[in-house]
Amino acid sequence: MYKIMGRASSSNVQKVLWCCAELGIEYEREDAGMEFGKVDTPEFFDLNPNRRVPVLIEGDFVLWESNSIMRYLAGRHDPDGRLRPADPRVRASAQRWMDWQLSMLGPQFTGLFHGLVRTAPEARDADAIAKSRDLSEFNMEILDTQLGKTDYVAGDAFSYGDIPVAIHVYRWYQFEGIERKPLPNLERWYATLCERQPYRDHVMVGL
Amino acid sequence: MLKILGRATSSNVQKVLWCCGELGLAFEREDIGGPFGGNDKPEYLALNPNGRVPTIIDDGFVLWESNSCCRYFTAKHAAGTLYPDDLQTRADGERWMDWQLTICSPALVPVFWGMIRTAPEDRDMAAIGKARDKLSTVMAILDGGLKGRDFITGSQFTVGDIPIGIAAYRWFAMDIEREDYPNLKAWYDRLTRRPAFREHIMQPLE
Numbered sequence: 001m002y003k004i005m006g007r008a009s010s011s012n013v014q015k016v017l018w019c020c021a022e023l024g025i026e027y028e029r030e031d032a033g034m035e036f037g038k039v040d041t042p043e044f045f046d047l048n049p050n051r052r053v054p055v056l057i058e059g060d061f062v063l064w065e066s067n068s069i070m071r072y073l074a075g076r077h078d079p080d081g082r083l084r085p086a087d088p089r090v091r092a093s094a095q096r097w098m099d100w101q102l103s104m105l106g107p108q109f110t111g112l113f114h115g116l117v118r119t120a121p122e123a124r125d126a127d128a129i130a131k132s133r134d135l136s137e138f139n140m141e142i143l144d145t146q147l148g149k150t151d152y153v154a155g156d157a158f159s160y161g162d163i164p165v166a167i168h169v170y171r172w173y174q175f176e177g178i179e180r181k182p183l184p185n186l187e188r189w190y191a192t193l194c195e196r197q198p199y200r201d202h203v204m205v206g207l
Numbered sequence: 208m209l210k211i212l213g214r215a216t217s218s219n220v221q222k223v224l225w226c227c228g229e230l231g232l233a234f235e236r237e238d239i240g241g242p243f244g245g246n247d248k249p250e251y252l253a254l255n256p257n258g259r260v261p262t263i264i265d266d267g268f269v270l271w272e273s274n275s276c277c278r279y280f281t282a283k284h285a286a287g288t289l290y291p292d293d294l295q296t297r298a299d300g301e302r303w304m305d306w307q308l309t310i311c312s313p314a315l316v317p318v319f320w321g322m323i324r325t326a327p328e329d330r331d332m333a334a335i336g337k338a339r340d341k342l343s344t345v346m347a348i349l350d351g352g353l354k355g356r357d358f359i360t361g362s363q364f365t366v367g368d369i370p371i372g373i374a375a376y377r378w379f380a381m382d383i384e385r386e387d388y389p390n391l392k393a394w395y396d397r398l399t400r401r402p403a404f405r406e407h408i409m410q411p412l413e
Binding site (some may be wrong): 066 | 271
């Protein structure tokens with residue numbers, strides 16, 4: 001059985017939990033990070049010197065970086081291609097959206113998320129939040145444009161490419177008191193995902 | 208012929224150039240981005256709405272995000288070698304590709320901007336020094352990951368070595384203090400013996 005270390009509120013841990021649920025993978029989860037601590041211990045450093053969650057443990061094999069964990073699990077447990085597209089170009093496209101979440105969507109979302117969710121109102125930096133909102137909306141428009149051409153990010157079937165971005169899109173639609181441009185394709189795709197049990201169980205859990 | 212859109216000085220374009228060099232893939236490259244501009248034109252944004260480089264066009268297939276481009280090429284042309292068959296070995300290398308995006312690049316960028324993209328008289332050396340210290344702790348993590356290995360996944364060079372190899376070149380080429388990280392240095396020396404690394408990566412920093 002796999003062990004996953006990481007708190008269930010972490011967007012990166014949620015990627016792995018969602019992925020496991022889609023593929024019927026059994027695991028034991030141990031809370032770590034933020035209020036649960038553990039990431040500052042020497043034992044955790046030996047597992048992940050970056051002191052981040054999630055960490056996947058499979059016997060002697062220890063893997064960190066949530067997107068790589070998903071690709072690994074899909075490589076092992078996805079004979080039907082529920083997450084891992086069979087076509088190499090579709091697969092590359094899916095992986096591209098995973099990278100994009102790491103390089104663009106995620107970092108540009110942080111100001112908004114931390115500002116609204118992890119910071120007391122009196123301590124908020126309104127400018128930083130506004131900037132992050134603008135960048136995030138631009139990124140949502142990029143997704144919306146793609147989803148006007150394909151049903152899911154990489155093509156007409158759901159893939160692991162949808163997972164990282166969908167976690168941020170859930171959060172985007174939960175924030176209170178921000179402007180959000182109507183984006184019909186994004187809204188259609190999001191509504192479809194809201195019907196997926198693994199998304200409901202592991203991602204749609206509040207902020 | 209494979210088309211690569213992006214200036215050859217971009218670290219992300221260099222991932223794709225080095226990868227093509229390792230695979231012996233012919234390509235045509237067009238200078239886009241930085242001083243060359245072109246990345247804010249509608250024709251380019253239609254290909255890559257982020258306005259970043261590189262973007263590749265492989266027989267009609269348009270792809271951006273340099274790490275995905277490298278996995279796409281190595282899976283296509285080097286399955287079993289640069290793109291490992293063993294899933295744990297493959298994941299082992301891929302984690303360092305993600306790590307370059309999530310941890311390494313954010314630590315490298317402030318030092319790079321301070322030392323390479325800012326005129327000496329305009330540099331905030333205190334801020335650059337702090338950023339360098341942070342980058343050093345990140346290089347220490349990579350040094351730890353290379354312990355007992357010739358390359359990041361073990362005895363063979365794989366696609367996982369590419370993004371971090373480019374970061375390592377910048378670490379070693381900038382005029383900054385560097386602590387001794389022996390595993391990092393030994394691996395880096397091995398990379399400098401690869402012709403494709405020398406041709407595409409070991410270029411003046413701009």
